[in-house]
Amino acid sequence: MQTDSSFTFVLFGGTGDLSMRKILPALFEAHRAGGMLADSGKIVAVARHAANRDEYLQWVNEHVKPHVSKDGLDEAAWTSFLERIEFVKIDLGNPEDFVQLRDAIKHLPGIRVFYLATGPSLFVPICHALASVGLNENARIVLEKPLGYDLKSSNAINDAVGEIFAEEQIYRIDHYLGKEPVQNLLALRFGNALFEPLWRREWVESIQITIAEELGVEARGDFYDNTGALRDMVQNHLLQLLSIVAMEPPHSMDSDSVRDEKLRVLRALKPIDPNEIGKVAVRGQYHAGGIRGSTVPGYATEAGVKPDSTTETFVALKVEIENWRWAGVPFFLRTGKRLADRVAEIVVNFRAVPHSALGASALRAGANRLVIRLQPNETIRLYCLAKQPGEGMNLASVHLDLAFDKFFREGQMEAYQRLLLDVIRGRLALFVRRDEQEAAWRWVEPILNEWKVSTKPPKPYAAGTWGPAAASAMLAQHGTCWLEEEN
The missing domain is CATH 3.30.360.10 (Dihydrodipicolinate Reductase; domain 2)
Structure with a gap:
């Protein structure tokens, strides 16, 4: 795997509540701090509830701004942060749509981080679809809880994801x-x-x-x-x-x-x-x-x-x-x-x-x-x-x-900010x-x-x-x- 700081952060569930309240605000704070995120780093939001990038950025303006830090919003930093964001409209239930995602990010540099801010029922289909278009290499995948309903279902998800990603590529997040x-x-x-x-x-x-x-x-x-x-x-x-x-x-x-x-x-x-x-x-x-x-x-x-x-x-x-x-x-x-x-x-x-x-x-x-x-x-x-x-x-x-x-x-540093930076930098100690x-x-x-x-x-x-x-x-x-x- 690459160890440089370049990255492409692909956010599945890009219009969801978790993305709006936690993930994008955390990435913005890292961006605003300066030096934490490589200038070449890109954020690629994946969803089907927006028609195009302009509509998605309007959604971000409405739903993310209220959750950034209380010490005042730096408009210049916010504008430059939005420049990092790209948008891909796909149906997660249709594996063929992942060709569009591959084509959208294949020219972007650095490690690829796939953050699954979706329901656990989509974890395995997304992983299979990523593998079908060759996006499981030079990549890290972040799994949100709940990971299963019991031991059997948890093992089933881990088995399926483990067939596609090695254990050192899998980041099971617990924000505490x-x-x-x-x-x-x-x-x-x-x-x-x-x-x-x-x-x-x-x-x-x-x-x-x-x-x-x-x-x-x-x-x-x-x-x-x-x-x-x-x-x-x-x-x-x-x-x-x-x-x-x-x-x-x-x-x-x-x-x-x-x-x-x-x-x-x-x-x-x-x-x-x-x-x-x-x-x-x-x-x-x-x-x-x-x-x-x-x-x-x-x-x-x-x-x-x-x-x-x-x-x-x-x-x-x-x-x-x-x-x-x-x-x-x-x-x-x-x-x-x-x-x-x-x-x-x-x-x-x-x-x-x-x-x-x-x-x-x-x-x-x-x-x-x-x-x-x-x-x-x-x-x-x-x-x-x-x-x-x-x-x-x-x-x-x-x-x-x-x-x-x-x-x-x-x-x-907020918990999500620290953990997202750790994913980008390949640090596994704080993940399960x-x-x-x-x-x-x-x-x-x-x-x-x-x-x-x-x-x-x-x-x-x-x-x-x-x-x-x-x-x-x-x-x-x-x-x-x-x-x-x-x-």
Whole structure:
């Protein structure tokens, strides 16, 4: 493969929501920054909902501009960015149309990146059509989630794509791995002598990983009702974050070294006993409620959702890792829609001191904790105890704060921007390897299968709350609580 910086970025689903909200804004930010994208680099949008390039650029002006950074739109940069964009109108269901795509890009230089911002049902047909016109060479292909519905369907897609593209050409994207605090978690652990000795069962009491959303299913009711939170969020995002938190130090930061260590974590997950699922897994579904002063409908009345749907919109899990570093430490994973706040964070609760010469207040909650906030405000906070000013030894919880926007003058790079640049430059470390994906599906499947045949409906929770009470009860059995409950 070529290693120079020239590229042709072919965007399938070029008029879709993901392209408008994430992919094109990320490419624009890289373009505006200067020096990140080769001047010769081209973006070729593929869709059938525009008649020609002029109509497509009008669509881009209307739908992408609202999603670029808030510090003002540089019109000169925007105009030069649009000059990078070409458009090819083809029907993805007609392989013969791919001849037009081949002819449109055959003269363009550099590595070819094919980004499949489409439904997974189109992944295999697109790959076959690319191969039929010889476009699978000197190329990289990016696959969005969901990659399959279960282990069998995931393997079927991977088998088919793997017949056309080599594993090192395939980039299975998980945008949470591109977030700045996740990168800083690696720096924090493996660049500082302070944390590594404490990052183990002897000093860590429990770990929480939460991805919470205020939004409901919006216009995705049809898709979501056949997917659910376990497939949509746990099998990929949450398990990937868990593997980053729990992995052993790699011998280097090259792609296979990092992914080998993540895979070892996924393979060490304690298998789920179907008879114990009720004790370690909570599924819920939101009902009508209030969020920030507005009343929102329940899931079953959302457009595209079956009125008697048992699809889960909330999942909480207790996970254990069977290895020497983490044996006995519970990892609590949680995700849901229509929750009280939009937040993604990792909470590492260290053990309290074994004996306090300073009194009971030295054993108080709110200290000995590391909180890594992924969104909306990306920060890392280390909570500890300090003496309050004045008479007596009165302790208070304080924190050391790494707020990226205050500490670093350079603007932060959005997750998609980082990941797209990594694809162009051939860096695989932040993308999911096939064996990682298989291990995650294999661990999740017993829960999927049990919920599929269960006669018990998901536990209800009101929109605007933090989910079913059963999720809190699960943590209470281990003498702890979710972070927001403590506060």
